[in-house]
Amino acid sequence: xxxxxxxxxxxxxxxxxxxxxxxxxxxxxxxxxxxxxxxxxxxxxxxxxxxxxxxxxxxxxxxxxxxxxxxxxxxxxxxxxxxxxxxxxxxxxxxxxxxxxxxxxxxxxxxxxx
Amino acid sequence: xxxxxxxxxxxxxxxxxxxxxxxxxxxxxxxxxxxxxxxxxxxxxxxxxxxxxxxxxxxxxxxxxxxxxxxxxxxxxxxxxxxxxxxxxxxxxxxxxxxxxxxxxxxxxxxxx
Numbered sequence: 079x080x081x082x083x084x085x086x087x088x089x090x091x092x093x094x095x096x097x098x099x100x101x102x103x104x105x106x107x108x109x110x111x112x113x114x115x116x117x118x119x120x121x122x123x124x125x126x127x128x129x130x131x132x133x134x135x136x137x138x139x140x141x142x143x144x145x146x147x148x149x150x151x152x153x154x155x156x157x158x159x160x161x162x163x164x165x166x167x168x169x170x171x172x173x174x175x176x177x178x179x180x181x182x183x184x185x186x187x188x189x190x191x192x
Numbered sequence: 193x194x195x196x197x198x199x200x201x202x203x204x205x206x207x208x209x210x211x212x213x214x215x216x217x218x219x220x221x222x223x224x225x226x227x228x229x230x231x232x233x234x235x236x237x238x239x240x241x242x243x244x245x246x247x248x249x250x251x252x253x254x255x256x257x258x259x260x261x262x263x264x265x266x267x268x269x270x271x272x273x274x275x276x277x278x279x280x281x282x283x284x285x286x287x288x289x290x291x292x293x294x295x296x297x298x299x300x301x302x303x304x305x
Binding site: 169183185 | 201226228234236238241291292294296
């Protein structure tokens with residue numbers, strides 16, 4: 079079946095540094111990927127829609143300059159949290175659209191900013 | 193704008209008991225409906241989905257959900273749960289033609305022995 083690999087699964091970084099999270103579709107091409115953020119005991123909130131070869135579309139309230147998204151190929155999208163702060167600590171999940179076949183989710187990245 | 197309501201944040205049940213996890217949505221257009229399951233510190237796995245056709249959809253592990261357009265609901269049911277069904281369950285909706293998914297807040301199902 080379709081697999082989306084998300085890396086790293088866990089990362090701890092110091093406040094003020096940047097962290098890059100990768101999302102790869104392993105056996106299919108994904109022209110559209112999505113980035114979600116999940117707070118403890120809450121639902122997934124869509125942060126942005128990533129389209130291959132074009133700029134990402136951010137949801138209202140999400141800072142474009144803080145959460146940089148790059149979708150340079152049909153199998154890779156990256157989310158970079160710049161100048162991370164403790165309030166950015168969260169669980170980040172990516173998903174890839176497979177058209178009529180639906181969506182495949184990555185296994186998530188637990189980011190802790192200390 | 194579309195929204196998804198999962199009325200129960202937590203549902204504790206005993207093993208082999210039936211369970212229903214409720215999901216209601218609001219949308220002014222046709223929708224696609226999904227149930228996802230999330231185990232601790234993992235991503236989401238698709239449980240089942242409704243796109244069109246039969247309003248009753250089933251998963252391979254015994255769950256089923258019924259799309260009820262008049263009640264704008266897509267409740268998830270299982271006649272007999274197992275300990276391994278303990279997880280967080282999310283209902284999601286996308287409006288026809290859109291790739292965006294809107295999620296409910298989730299229901300934590302805990303199956304006790």
